[in-house]
Amino acid sequence: MMSAEGGDQPAVAEEATAPGGDQSEAGGRQQQQPDASERNVEAQQEEAPGKEEQQQQPPSKEEPTPTKEEAQPGEQYKAVVLTSFGGYDKLRVERRTGAMVPAAGEVRIRVHACGLNFAELMARQGLYDCLPKKPPVVLGMECAGEVDAVGEGVEDRNVGDRVLVVNRGGLWQSLVCVAATKTFIMPNEMSFEEGAAIPVNYITAYMMLFDFANLREGKSVLLHMAAGGVGIAATQLCKTVPNVTLFGTASASKHDIIREQGVTHPIDYRSLDYVAEVRKISPKGVDIVLDPLGGSDNAKNYNLLKPMGKMVIYGAANFSTGEKTSVFSLAKNWLRSFNVSAMQLLRSNRAVSGYHLGYLDEEVELVRSVMANLLDLYRQGHIKPRIDSTWAFEKVGDAMRQMHERKNIGKVILVPEKDEPEEESEKEEPKKDGSKKEGSKKEGSKKDDSKKEGSKKEGSKKNDTKKEGAKKDDSKEGESKKEEEPEVK
Numbered sequence: 069m070m071s072a073e074g075g076d077q078p079a080v081a082e083e084a085t086a087p088g089g090d091q092s093e094a095g096g097r098q099q100q101q102p103d104a105s106e107r108n109v110e111a112q113q114e115e116a117p118g119k120e121e122q123q124q125q126p127p128s129k130e131e132p133t134p135t136k137e138e139a140q141p142g143e144q145y146k147a148v149v150l151t152s153f154g155g156y157d158k159l160r161v162e163r164r165t166g167a168m169v170p171a172a173g174e175v176r177i178r179v180h181a182c183g184l185n186f187a188e189l190m191a192r193q194g195l196y197d198c199l200p201k202k203p204p205v206v207l208g209m210e211c212a213g214e215v216d217a218v219g220e221g222v223e224d225r226n227v228g229d230r231v232l233v234v235n236r237g238g239l240w241q242s243l244v245c246v247a248a249t250k251t252f253i254m255p256n257e258m259s260f261e262e263g264a265a266i267p268v269n270y271i272t273a274y275m276m277l278f279d280f281a282n283l284r285e286g287k288s289v290l291l292h293m294a295a296g297g298v299g300i301a302a303t304q305l306c307k308t309v310p311n312v313t314l315f316g317t318a319s320a321s322k323h324d325i326i327r328e329q330g331v332t333h334p335i336d337y338r339s340l341d342y343v344a345e346v347r348k349i350s351p352k353g354v355d356i357v358l359d360p361l362g363g364s365d366n367a368k369n370y371n372l373l374k375p376m377g378k379m380v381i382y383g384a385a386n387f388s389t390g391e392k393t394s395v396f397s398l399a400k401n402w403l404r405s406f407n408v409s410a411m412q413l414l415r416s417n418r419a420v421s422g423y424h425l426g427y428l429d430e431e432v433e434l435v436r437s438v439m440a441n442l443l444d445l446y447r448q449g450h451i452k453p454r455i456d457s458t459w460a461f462e463k464v465g466d467a468m469r470q471m472h473e474r475k476n477i478g479k480v481i482l483v484p485e486k487d488e489p490e491e492e493s494e495k496e497e498p499k500k501d502g503s504k505k506e507g508s509k510k511e512g513s514k515k516d517d518s519k520k521e522g523s524k525k526e527g528s529k530k531n532d533t534k535k536e537g538a539k540k541d542d543s544k545e546g547e548s549k550k551e552e553e554p555e556v557k
């Protein structure tokens with residue numbers, strides 16, 4: 069089913085067949101609400117019965133739920149499908165036709181933008197354990213768009229509402245049905261791209277910093293992947309607290325931007341040992357580390373914690389070394405996995421937590437309360453996603469490459485349709501050999517509207533005080549440098 073162009077781009081399947089194979093779920097989904105991708109399968113079956121693959125699907129026994137808006141039979145939409153685990157060629161854009169009717173409690177959304185997350189890179193490689201079901205599966209944990217039909221019993225959403233959405237999967241579609249409780253009304257001034265960039269990165273950063281790590285005035289934080297989606301979200305959230313000293317690791321070319329965002333001490337982890345760099349400035353270490361890396365970095369980060377320090381482990385990026393899964397890298401990181409005993413924790417006065425938004429899928433009220441706070445922070449100008457670049461669904465492979473090759477600064481966005489700039493950017497699109505990519509970068513920077521920085525007066529003031537604070541830290545702590553915690557390997 070791959071296009072002749074093969075390689076980098078997903079195949080576009082006209083009048084897609086229903087994904088065959090295993091329809092079982094990875095566990096944990098709400099029984100009464102099949103996910104968006106399953107709904108599409110039903111739609112296809114209705115519309116184009118008789119295709120060989122479709123006959124493998126169990127027919128839907130459910131009556132279509134009555135809707136306030138008439139669903140339009142013959143609706144055409146696109147879906148980005150992961151067909152099996154592997155490289156970029158395992159992604160396929162399917163053009164589907166069929167009626168998609170929101171069930172009771174659901175809304176149907178015409179999607180304008182979707183967020184790409186590191187989790188989807190890992191999912192493609194078979195390294196993500198929280199997919200709603202095995203491939204073939206529609207990916208996508210966040211999107212933004214307009215409500216165009218409302219299911220029975222939904223009182224607080226109307227046709228025309230602009231919403232952002234967070235869900236465990238199935239959202240990379242141009243038309244999608246989801247539980248109304250997974251949708252949030254967007255502020256008027258928020259673009260669809262921003263809306264799609266907020267949920268996963270900002271909910272994650274918020275819950276780690278404020279719920280687990282209890283970030284407070286005067287504390288120091290080490291962020292890894294500081295120029296990425298979560299990294300920039302966490303930086304902006306740290307700036308809402310006075311006098312936080314922020315260490316951030318990122319490729320050197322990204323340092324000016326993360327400094328502008330609010331990182332006090334950018335560290336080029338690719339050429340320097342970040343542990344040594346942090347200790348040069350703050351010999352005692354830091355109060356909080358957010359660790360998305362895994363493998364041997366868990367222990368390094370743990371050993372950097374001051375007494376009463378907190379580490380939140382929330383990813384395993386080290387396991388993903390490129391387009392394809394490397395067994396060698398998996399084995400190496402597995403062997404270096406982190407272990408700490410209860411007695412070591414007790415003696416060191418440190419806390420270690422694990423965070424995974426995917427497994428909070430059922431905690432609807434918890435997530436809704438965090439999102440309400442985030443939308444307030446957006447309205448007040450404290451947070452604003454930095455959009456790195458925007459790609460058409462058909463370029464999902466290149467969008468993923470942008471992240472795998474560590475080229476993104478901020479959020480990578482997918483859109484179902486891309487208008488005139490598409491042609492321009494296609495001309496400048498990367499060659500298959502990987503050489504590249506002015507087009508998307510330009511778009512990215514055009515779309516970067518992280519300008520409210522200026523309005524965050526506190527931010528820049530804080531920066532200055534933070535620097536001073538950090539220096540004071542050094543001089544104070546320089547003397548106590550020799551004090552050693554038992555090393556955890």
Ligand SMILES: NC(=O)c1ccc[n+]([C@@H]2O[C@H](COP(=O)([O-])OP(=O)(O)OC[C@H]3O[C@@H](n4cnc5c(N)ncnc54)[C@H](OP(=O)(O)O)[C@@H]3O)[C@@H](O)[C@H]2O)c1
Nearest residue numbers: 185186293296297298318319360382383385423424425474
């Ligand atoms: N647990 C959760 O609920 C949750 C939710 C969201 C994200 N996460 C985790 O948070 C981390 C960041 O996610 P994100 O979506 O915001 O992605 P991202 O940070 O935008 O990811 C891409 C950037 O990460 C850096 N990087 C470090 N190691 C890398 C590697 N092995 N491969 C590619 N890039 C690498 C690169 O920047 P530099 O050039 O600066 O190195 C790259 O540009 C990931 O580990 C992800 O799994 C966890």
